Amino acid sequence: MAARGYAGSSMSTLADEAGIPKSAIYHHFGSKAGLLAAVMERGAREFFDAMTEAHRNPPSDGTSRERLEWYFQRTGDVWVHRAEFLRLLILLVISDEAEEAPEAMETVVRVRTEGRAYLEHMIRSSFIGEGDDVARIVGRELSFYAMVGFDGLFVSLQSHDGKPVVELIDQMVAGLVAIGEARSRELRTAPPA
C-alpha cells in the first residue's frame, strides 16, 4: 500500500504477495479499510517505539545546537528506516484516497499530533540552557516549523534527488538554532505577559 497507494493496491495482489488467501485477510481485518487501519496502527506503534529507542540517553550537556543535532540526526535515522510507513502516512495526508478508511485517518492525525509533541520536546530539551520558560516557548513556537522540515525531508528522500539526509538535517538544525536563539534573546529582554 505504501508503494502503490491504497486504491492502487488490490486485495488479490496483497494476498498473493503475502502468500495467503484473500479470505484470510478478510478473516483477520474485515475489509480493505480495516487492513489499512491495522497497518497504520502497527506502523505508528513501531514508529514511536523506534523513536523512543533512538532517543534513549540524550546528552545532558553541550550547546543547543549539539543537542538538537543529536536528536535530529537520530530522528533522521528513524525516518530513513521507517520510510514505508511514512510514505503511506504522507500519502494519506495529501490525498483522499482512503476516505473509506476513517479509522486509518484518525491514526494519521494522531501520529502527526504526537509527532509534533515529540519534536516540541526535542527542541525544548535542547534549549533548556536558556531557562525552562524560554525553552518551553521556543519549543512550542518552532514545533510546526520542525515538522515542516521533516515532512519536506521525507519528500526529498522519496524524490531521489541525491542530496544526503545528513546534510539536510544539519541545515535544518542550523536554521532552527538560529531562529531559536534569536527568539530566546528576545524573550529574555522582554518576557511575555
Added chain:
Amino acid sequence: MAARGYAGSSMSTLADEAGIPKSAIYHHFGSKAGLLAAVMERGAREFFDAMTEAHRNPPSDGTSRERLEWYFQRTGDVWVHRAEFLRLLILLVISDEAEEAPEAMETVVRVRTEGRAYLEHMIRSSFIGEGDDVARIVGRELSFYAMVGFDGLFVSLQSHDGKPVVELIDQMVAGLVAIGEARSRELRTAPPA
C-alpha cells in the same frame, strides 16, 4: 486525480464529472496514462507561468532577508493557489501509483528540477549583496534545503494543522538567511579552491 490519486480515479468518474463521454477522453488523450501526462504538463506550464507572474519586478534593494521574504511569500501564494497540481505532484513523487504513466513521471522530475533552479535563482538574487560568487555558491548549496521547506510547507498545508502559511514562510526565510549569512562569512574568509 489530485484528490483521489491516479489509481483511485476511474475514467468513468472523471468523464461523468467532466460531463463528457468516456470515449471523448480516449479520443483526445489516448489512455488514462496519457490523460495524466497531459494534466501534469498543463499543470506544470500554468505553475511556472504563475511563478513568473508572481515574481515580476523583484525588489532591487533591501536586506537579503527582505528580498528573500518577498520572493518566498509570493511563492507561498502560488503554492496555495496551485494546491491541486502540487497535490498530484507530491503524490507521484512519493508513490509508484502511476508507474504506467512514465511521461507524467518525466514531467514530475522536470518540474522539480526546474523548481529547484528557480529557488536557487531566488536565493542567489537575494544574496547578491554578498558578491556574485558568494551568492552563486550560497544559492546552489541552499536550494535543496529551500525545496525541503516548500515540500514540507505543502504537506503542512494539506494536513490542515492550522498553522498559518505566512508564519511558516517567515521562519523558513529566517532560517535560510541565518545559514546563508554564516556561509557567506565563511566564504569571504576562506574562499573555496
Added chain:
Amino acid sequence: MAARGYAGSSMSTLADEAGIPKSAIYHHFGSKAGLLAAVMERGAREFFDAMTEAHRNPPSDGTSRERLEWYFQRTGDVWVHRAEFLRLLILLVISDEAEEAPEAMETVVRVRTEGRAYLEHMIRSSFIGEGDDVARIVGRELSFYAMVGFDGLFVSLQSHDGKPVVELIDQMVAGLVAIGEARSRELRTAPPA
C-alpha cells in the same frame, strides 16, 4: 430468476445462459435489481397483453356461469402459458428476497392491483344480467376471492399435484356463481343504502 429465485440466480449464470458477457447485462440494466425490474416490467406488459388478447370478443349472451366460465378458462390458459412470470411474481409476493429491488416490487403491486381490477371486470360482465348495479357490487365483493382462487390455482399448478387446471377452474366458477347469485338475490330484495 423465476426458477431459482432472485438470490439464487447469479449474474454469471444468467449471463452464461443468455450467451452474453456479464458486463453487457450491466451495460443495459445497471444492476441485478435493475435486471429484475426490467424482467418484471416486460413480463407484466406481456401478461396483460396476453390477457387482453385472450378476452377479445367475449360472449354477449348465455348464463352468468357460462360467461364466467368463458372468461376464467381463458384466463387459466394465460396462467399456464405465463407460468414463469407468475412464478417470479408470487415469489416476490411471499418473500423479501428482492428487498433491494424496490422498483420490481412496485411492479408486483401494480400487477396485482390491475389484475384484481381485471377480475372484477370479468365478474361484473358475467353478472350483467342481474342488473348493472348488482353486477358492479358483486364484482367488487368477489374480486378478492377470485384472486385467491387464481393465486391458489398457480400454487397448485407448481406443486404438480396432477389435478387438471380445467377442473379446478370449473369448481372456482361454480363456487363464484353460487356466491354471486345468492348475493344478487339478497341485493334485489334489500338494496344497500
Added chain:
Amino acid sequence: MAARGYAGSSMSTLADEAGIPKSAIYHHFGSKAGLLAAVMERGAREFFDAMTEAHRNPPSDGTSRERLEWYFQRTGDVWVHRAEFLRLLILLVISDEAEEAPEAMETVVRVRTEGRAYLEHMIRSSFIGEGDDVARIVGRELSFYAMVGFDGLFVSLQSHDGKPVVELIDQMVAGLVAIGEARSRELRTAPPA
C-alpha cells in the same frame, strides 16, 4: 429462511441472528440443506400439532355449512399463526431454490399430501349428513379445490391486500358448500358405478 429464501439466507447471517457460532450449526445439522430439512421437519410437526389442537372437539351437529365454517375458520387461525412455516413451504413449492435439499422437498410433498388428506377429512366430516358414501366422494373431489383456496388465501395474506381472512374463508366455505350440495344431489339421484 422464510423471509429471505433459502439462497438468500447465508449461514453467517443465520448464525449471527441466532447468536451462535456458524460451526455450531454445522455441528448439529451437517449442512445448509440439513438445516433446511430440520427446519421444515420441525415446522411440519408443529403445524400438524397446531391443526390437531385447533380441531379438537368438532361440532357433532349443525348444517354442513356451519360445520365446515367451524373447521375452516380454525384452520385459517393456524394459517395466520404459522405464516413463517407456510411462507417457506410455498416458496419451496414454487421455486427450485432448494434443489440441493431433497430431504426438505420430501417434507414439502408430505405436508401437502397430508394437508390435503386433512382437508378431505374436514369436508367429509362436514357433509356426513348427506350419508357416508356421498360425504366420502364429495370430500375426495373437493379436497384439491379446498387446498387451492388455502394456498391462495396464504398468498393473499402475504400480499397485504387488506382483505380480512375471515371474509375470504367465509366465501370459500360458501363456495365449497354450494358445490358440495349440488354434487350430493347429483350423487343421490344417480349414484356412481
Added chain:
DNA sequence: AATGAATGAGCATTCATTCAT
C-alpha cells in the same frame, strides 16, 4: 461436544479499453 480460524470458489460490480457507426 463445541468452536475460532481458515479457505477456495463464487458473488455483484467496476475497470480501462475498443470499436462500429
Added chain:
DNA sequence: CATGAATGAATGCTCATTCAT
C-alpha cells in the same frame, strides 16, 4: 471528429464448508 455500446479482466467481498483444537 465524436460517441454509445460493448467487453474481458479485475475489483472488493461473501459464500458454504472444513478442521485443528
